[in-house]
Amino acid sequence: MRSPTDEELMERFLDGAQDAFEDLFARHAGRVQGFLARMVRDGALAEDLLQATFLSVIRSRGRYEPGTRFTSWLMTIAANAARDALRHQRHVDAYSASEAPSPAEAAGPDASDPSLRRHLLDALQQLHPDHREAVVLSKVEGWSFEEIGALRGISAGAARLRAHRGYEKLRELLGELEVAR
Incomplete structure (x- = not known):
């Protein structure tokens, strides 16, 4: 018996099948986390963003259009989460840069x-x-x-x-x- 496609799993999830979401998470979590880690270069932040990405899948499931490639939709959510985190980090860094660096930071x-x-x-x-x-x-x-x-x-x-x-x-x-x- 063939495994259901991502799109079939997503349609099942839209119909309320929680196990379909769990299958999608199991299939894609590693790849998404790897992508996020390369984008933000922070393992702990990538883990947080992975959770935020799949939470967004749950919250945004009503916006998923059946027939759309699931991986593209998922990676768009992940990329947006990474971009938002990087934008936030730039603001934090800019604020921190206005303060005197600690000796450890001054060492480079x-x-x-x-x-x-x-x-x-x-x-x-x-x-x-x-x-x-x-x-x-x-x-x-x-x-x-x-x-x-x-x-x-x-x-x-x-x-x-x-x-x-x-x-x-x-x-x-x-x-x-x-x-x-």
Whole structure:
């Protein structure tokens, strides 16, 4: 017997089947949390955002249109949660920057960690959120530009341009390393 599709599970959930929601959570929680962790680069915050994302699925289920690809709808909710958290963090950081830094903060980031992964993650955080999202979805999640465009409500070309701008900025931030190939 075949497993129900995500869309079939969502329709069952819309009809009140709680187990269908649990199945959707089990199927997608790991992927969504990985995406969120790469977007916000904070494991605890990603866990909170994962919970907020699926809580939004419950609250917004009436806005789900049957026939819509569930994963696109879910990732849109997750991306919006990440963007909101990053926007909030920028406000907190701006407020904190206006105060005198503590001695630990004044010492700066730990320069003893030379790993490429650390540098790449730091560089990703410096990208515009739209560019970072396109880079992460295309290179890490393996999404096509058509899928990214559908997620964001833009053309595939616009998604490709966002990713390209992200790659260019990463090259600039990381020096001569080839990150887009």
